[in-house]
Amino acid sequence: MLYERWSKAEDSYIPAKREATAYLDQPPHTGEIEAAIKAINKKAATGLDGIPARRVNQIPIDDLQQFIRLVWINTKLPRQLVDMKVKPIPKSLPRTTVGNTRPITIPSTVMKIINQVILQHITPYIEPHLLPQQHAYRKGRGTATAVAELFTKFNHSGQTLLLLDLSKAFDTVNHTALFAALRAATIPSKEYNLIRDQYLDAEVRVQWAKRYAEPFSLTNGIRQGCTLSTTLFNLVEAERERKCRIRMQRIPYEVVMYADDKAVILDDESLVQRVLDVNQQTAAEYGMYQNNSKTMQLRLDRNATEIKTVKWMGILLDNKLSMNQEVEYRIEKARNAARDYTQAVKTIPPSMINIAIRINGACAIILPHLTYLWKEIPFTPQQRATLIDTATQLLAKVFDGTSGVTATSILNHVHNITKGLTPRLKQLTSLETLMPTPMEDQAATKENELADWAGGTDIIYARPDQPMETLPDEGSLQIPKLLSRRKMRTPRSSAQGTNHTLRRRESCLPQPLKPHHRPLVLVVTSTHLRSIT
Template identity: 80%
Template sequence: MAINVDGYNDKKELQLRNTILGIRPHIVILSETCTNLHRTIYNGQYTVIGTSGPADGVAVMVRQDVQYHITNKTTRTISLELDNLVTCIGTYAPTEQTADKIKLQYWENLAKLIPKDHPLLIAGDLNAGHEPTESRTIKGIPNYTRLRSLATLHSLNILPTTPTWISKRSKDQKPTRTLDRILTNTTTKSTDSVLLDWENAPADHAILIYKWNIYAIGYDQGRPKSIHAARHIGNQAYNEPTTQAWNKLREQLKTHFRKWSQQAPKSQNANQRLWELYKKQIGNQGLTLIDTKGDDLEPEQARKQLRQMLYHRWSKADAAHIPPRKEARIYLDQPPHTTEIISAIKAINKKAATGLDGIPAKHVHHIPIDDLEQFIHLVWKNSKLPRQLVDMKVKPIPKLLPRTTVENTRPITIPSTIMKIVNQIILQHITPYIEPHLLTQQHAYRKGRGPASAVTELFAKFNRPGQTLLLLDLSKAFDMVDHKALFNALRATNIPSKEYNLIRDQYIDAEVLIQWAKRYATPFPLTNGIRQGCTLSAMLFNLVEAERETKCRRRMHMVPYEVIMYADDKAVILDDDAHVQTVLDTNAQTAADYGMLQNNSKTARLKLDKDTKEIHTVKWMGILLDSKLSMNQEVEARIEKAKKAAKDYTETVKNIPPSMINVAVKIRGACAIILPHLVYLWREIPFTPAQRSTLTDVATQLLAK
């Protein structure tokens, strides 16, 4: 698809989005078009390369599942190889009024990019109209003459295109010239045609859509394919009862789910449309990986960099250090009951992404209970999981900006749906054994606790002048936990042997498969860290942190302090700041015992002094705490965030036609987007009456606008 549309407005944007996402072309050539807009409105479904504008420049949008390689990139020309099979060139030629020397350089450079051994497609605004105009002076040789010479020399076919340019001499106001072109070096058929969607205006603005049928490429020419989602199984592993049962169950589920796979897509409601447009307005859509220079990474480069980063993080230890299995006791380790399996299925998030097993979470309630129960009982009987269920699918998400480097992404593990059900059952069984070992100061991922209880405890304990608050930071805590220390802590809880062995089996011979642009990088073993995204991860990490804090208390039994924990965020309250270094050193030592690293450069420190004139602030749980604990800085920060959200929301609503959004949706959207910035932990934070009144007034004013 070649897009040459200038002068953006809401109607054009909506038409372009509907056209592109409706057709989903492999590649889109952009000229005279707002590139930054295209980077945000397609929700990560396309990678945008280059920059286009009204005067010069060309950009290319590549669908995320298409594997490409950039062979040449200039301001006016981008050449790509798709799947190492075909070459596509996007281009924006100089106008006829440009100096002939510059036009000559452009056409010579374009000719050098034409391959001899690949099918070729050239698309874009070539400014090569075949009809001279009265109002414009052509400098040097016309572009159309050079275009025909290029086509003759390299045996290119200029596809016939409906004219789009309305000449000033036209009496009937019908277009007579075309500047947007598509050329190929392959044999065209009578069925091949270019679909034109042009604007009724005196300009060459147009959208050209071409379905390229390449008859010269056969299926035996080595088209690169993604590696299998499931690893290759050896004869010994294949003969294991659980592996055979899983293969059988998976085939049954594939057949069972086939009836739901072709369902028509749900129409987008007004609330979803509003939320998507708001995310687009604040630049929080999709993910584009770039290098240190700001250029887009090709898919294969991105996969290699992601793999290298996570390999050094997750595969630096020796897998042989995990303690041995536990002997099962029959009278305790009974297989799950049907009601437990049904309860586990109900606990699965139906909107979660699909893992390596290929079973969509949205269809989990359609899984036949009898077949699933038979498989789970076999897993419990053998205390063994199929390797395909143990392996981890990992996808990166941006930490802050959607256009970022590999280092500024956060890896998210997507477990298999069946594995989620098994782990949910395990969690039900082990919670009564692990919960007594957890500390009351740990507020994360526990029933009846959360950010509200953590903040309430902080303000209850940190309220006396002279107290010092230390906010300790662990660098990538979940990723660095030592497996030997983890399973030693788990054995000490005396959880049932079956459950222990099944948890252990998930950390033995587990592989990591990183997915980017619909394909996987070469897998590598997981030898350290807790499996993020797993149902059991939060409970296991809380157990490690409880044991680590117990060690800290034993080593600092002479130091009076209070601690509040939320996952890996740890707040330490000291009455005497002379003990600060002792607390830092002891926590760093215990973190190292469990394979973790304390980042002292990010450790924040705040001393409570109601009479100080120099105000210092630290942030914990998203709240700004100041030296006087007056909360004035937090109030100001909340107001600024709310005003920015209101401004972005106002711009978002302006871009939606009134017929597509009613007043009720606008009000609900405003409340959902603006109010959370003002009322977060409203009850737990000790705001003064004046501060609460200020926040209330701001909320009223912003919502009224």
């Protein structure tokens, strides 16, 4: 199915290279390369080159800069960097069906660095071509700004909300339309040519159940997982929306866009079909397919007697915009999360999980369900009070019998989170009001010990006459076995004068991880450097 989806475009045209301008297309300097290395996700999966992202800091910056300079001067990428691994990620059940998966491409680590440098160069050229209504993958924007804009525009009775659905949008973008949008953005020639080489005669290898399928050519689609994919897709969607506006000049409407999710707000319900037809036509011109059967429609009526709901960005919107259904939905999810967390903790021995981990886990699992986009959604004061009371009661039930945690500390912690903040998993306030001070010191000591354990190995470069070696992704380090419990007998105390035996158990602590001594071979040798000159 992935082969049919990505190799269906037989007449896809990729234009020729551009002529470079000397004063605009200089190779990146050391600062840009260091910034690109810092921006890479160190927990990302390993590509076909076999270099783990967590080891990228051990590559000498001088060698990496020399290689990128050769790539920039010759405007040519080695084939080993262009080809990528694809891993389908299940979206829903059944997981054995390819249609229910999202294919994520995993480029090589060196290619990630090059693409990060390219992204830094082309962002100032692409950003002016994007629309203010686009909120995905842009600095200073996100789901919070998209939801806030929707509630600002969709608040009058009689308005109609259309939630358009694009099927497999990233995987079906036509390459001809993609490079036409890049040429219109007037990005520098070097960056344009390097992006072009990544889509010209590129092959992908699908990994499924630890096995690889036969490689096949990628003739359409934007590769999800690539550093440039989100920016390129935003550019294509901006060009497509401009075409829609040209063809619907006499139709007044508002739009809120987040990646491939598009919300259209109309004042006249009779124009719904016209908007659907135009969006479907423009999607087909860019190789995408709009599934009208999954398109949701909601008409705002404050006096409605029958409640209808649609889901957008994880939020339940009702036709009265009362948000009562959203509050009930959040409470139900939080209760289910608290129940599952309590059952999971019961199966773990107390010696393997301390109070600090219990508190962190409960707050991170339960609270986001209740406080998601707390500031942007127009909840009433009564609804906010209901959510706060639910959060306090659930945490009190989970922490029942936990030493050092009181009802007052739980209530203070919930109030600190809901003080006009936008609570997200990474933005939850500190847990000082819940965790006692000794536990924090103990957790800090363990973090320092783990940092000392995580020692890396030096990279040993291959000689020019050696063939390229691809190292398999060994995954994360194995968890060491716990120490065996031993019973210890204390001697009789003469002062007490009693004949009894005290027993104590040693705490089960994991042994420090031993660093791997296996040398890491850099994939790009000097032989491959000369092959691109």
